[in-house]
Amino acid sequence: MAAKYGLLLVGIGMGDIHSMTTSALNAIQNADLRILESYTAKWNDDDILKLKEMVGEFEYALRPDIENPDKILAQCQEKSVAIMVIGDPMQATTHVDLLLRAEELEIPYKVYHGISITNLATGISGLSNYRFGRPTTLTYAYGGWVATSPLEVISVNLQLNLHTLVLFDLDPTGLGTGNMQPMLPIDARKVMYQMLEKWQEDSLQEIEEVVDSSFKFKNHSVKQLPENLSQLPVVVCTDLGTTNQSLWRGILGSIEKAPVGNMHCMIIPSHLSEIEEKALKKWAKE
Amino acid sequence: MAAKYGLLLVGIGMGDIHSMTTSALNAIQNADLRILESYTAKWNDDDILKLKEMVGEFEYALRPDIENPDKILAQCQEKSVAIMVIGDPMQATTHVDLLLRAEELEIPYKVYHGISITNLATGISGLSNYRFGRPTTLTYAYGGWVATSPLEVISVNLQLNLHTLVLFDLDPTGLGTGNMQPMLPIDARKVMYQMLEKWQEDSLQEIEEVVDSSFKFKNHSVKQLPENLSQLPVVVCTDLGTTNQSLWRGILGSIEKAPVGNMHCMIIPSHLSEIEEKALKKWAKE
Numbered sequence: 001m002a003a004k005y006g007l008l009l010v011g012i013g014m015g016d017i018h019s020m021t022t023s024a025l026n027a028i029q030n031a032d033l034r035i036l037e038s039y040t041a042k043w044n045d046d047d048i049l050k051l052k053e054m055v056g057e058f059e060y061a062l063r064p065d066i067e068n069p070d071k072i073l074a075q076c077q078e079k080s081v082a083i084m085v086i087g088d089p090m091q092a093t094t095h096v097d098l099l100l101r102a103e104e105l106e107i108p109y110k111v112y113h114g115i116s117i118t119n120l121a122t123g124i125s126g127l128s129n130y131r132f133g134r135p136t137t138l139t140y141a142y143g144g145w146v147a148t149s150p151l152e153v154i155s156v157n158l159q160l161n162l163h164t165l166v167l168f169d170l171d172p173t174g175l176g177t178g179n180m181q182p183m184l185p186i187d188a189r190k191v192m193y194q195m196l197e198k199w200q201e202d203s204l205q206e207i208e209e210v211v212d213s214s215f216k217f218k219n220h221s222v223k224q225l226p227e228n229l230s231q232l233p234v235v236v237c238t239d240l241g242t243t244n245q246s247l248w249r250g251i252l253g254s255i256e257k258a259p260v261g262n263m264h265c266m267i268i269p270s271h272l273s274e275i276e277e278k279a280l281k282k283w284a285k286e
Numbered sequence: 287m288a289a290k291y292g293l294l295l296v297g298i299g300m301g302d303i304h305s306m307t308t309s310a311l312n313a314i315q316n317a318d319l320r321i322l323e324s325y326t327a328k329w330n331d332d333d334i335l336k337l338k339e340m341v342g343e344f345e346y347a348l349r350p351d352i353e354n355p356d357k358i359l360a361q362c363q364e365k366s367v368a369i370m371v372i373g374d375p376m377q378a379t380t381h382v383d384l385l386l387r388a389e390e391l392e393i394p395y396k397v398y399h400g401i402s403i404t405n406l407a408t409g410i411s412g413l414s415n416y417r418f419g420r421p422t423t424l425t426y427a428y429g430g431w432v433a434t435s436p437l438e439v440i441s442v443n444l445q446l447n448l449h450t451l452v453l454f455d456l457d458p459t460g461l462g463t464g465n466m467q468p469m470l471p472i473d474a475r476k477v478m479y480q481m482l483e484k485w486q487e488d489s490l491q492e493i494e495e496v497v498d499s500s501f502k503f504k505n506h507s508v509k510q511l512p513e514n515l516s517q518l519p520v521v522v523c524t525d526l527g528t529t530n531q532s533l534w535r536g537i538l539g540s541i542e543k544a545p546v547g548n549m550h551c552m553i554i555p556s557h558l559s560e561i562e563e564k565a566l567k568k569w570a571k572e
Contacts, residue, residue, distance in 0.1 A: 017308070018307060018308050018309035018312075019307050019309065019399070020308060021299065021304060021305050021306060021307055021308075021401065022303070022304050022306060022307075022308055022311060023304035023305065025308060026304075088401075088405050088409055089409070090408070090409030090410065090412070091405075091408065091409060091415045093414060093561055096412045097561055099412075099565075100561075100564055100565065100568060103568060111409070111410075113305070113401050113405055113406060113409055113410075113527070114401070115307065115374075115399050115400070115401055115405070116405050116415075118404060118405065118415065119374050119377075119399055119401070119402050119404065119405055120399055122376070122377065123374055123376030123377060123397070123399055124376065124397075124399075126376070126382045126385075129377045129404065129421065130420065130421060130422070130423075131420070132420065132421075133419055133420050134416065134417070134418065134419050134446070134448055135415065135418075136416070137416075156446065160420070160442065162420055241399070275379055275382055275386075278386055279382050279386060282386060282389060
């Protein structure tokens, strides 16, 4: 970047400092101020320490700092500020919004892309990227409110014979203000059971209100989940992109057997092609 | 990697050498033999030259070398061989298969992931990753054979109100043996019109043979495309990840107005959220 000030939105990849691109590393090292966005994903303490050794000291930003970015943008008017985001920075609406605000203020900006979990999960599992439908995120139940959309996404994908990448929330409060607790596989199961219960209640209430084809589709698709949700095939991904990464293949009902690490996500596989089956057999524990 | 021999499958990212991760760069520089896989994507000559300066000389592998990899795997028994793949190496079945073969021969292997076009296209456009359905690739019509599946994927996604990432083929022969000609936006339009014609013929023939729900769905979904395919909204992505990258927003019928570069892909947007609309307005030429 030619300007001496501005916003650098830098993806630092998954897992550790070596998964950063050389241009990202360069940009961070040369920035006047470094800020780690710390509410959409988490690295372990060791890797955070190594990051500091490699790029120098940095501050932390939580959700309110990014969503109400007046302070950050004011700093960008005077110096070059690198916002470091785990994975790829442009997968989140908040970051798109941040760039649009910078543009309105005529602050120069540049994006450095990083390897995202979407890449890693499809790649490491050996499942074909072309056979993944829409991804989803399992959220914690916030104060009694239970989302059902993740289950709907999974069942629509199954109906279309597509795999689903299921990311896990890491913020039990939904506020993004600290005390992040990345969802564990057993929490994910609990949340999914809650979702099914809620969805079945909703379906009973709304069964008469079939107004358009998308709604019909929604109801139809519930049938694609196994009658007993605990039988749903899952592939749990643990600490992808780190030296500890592992895949575990089983059913939702036995998810407590999956390895527990720092960050998890899950793939709900549909029917597997021959090579996908072979790859999972080799690379996923059962 | 501890072993002095083996297979390194290395993603080198999109665009140029600076989009490589530091671990990928390291692995390539330290390998005994370097091979660039050159049939699933293409860099321009300048960047290939810079890559050589940075990592040393390398050979090229075409599709037959990777699909019948006896020669490569024999070399991996004696030295460390880095197969460089543009983008991420594990998005293609062929590379998954290559790893499985290495494993059968007890050849040590390691994968280095790279930034893939999937990351870039969703990120650079500002469209939400969560609103992308299954991706597809537009293939050239090989000797009279026209695929209709890309159009089916697009229309199913539109029915579900999801965007589609449409990659472009770069091999008019389908053999992967050289003379790659990355599909241009105007070729893409031509192929899509051919596909529609084929699909409509097929539908007439098969209308009586409605055997299962997936087939019904397939026929139903044709309606989601505009009656006149030339009205289909498209976002053409040109040279993503390079300094020349650009986005162009328009309709399929006017696709000749899109910038022409070295590599292209396309997004078929569904209904845009407010922030998606705002991002496209800012970042895509019309």
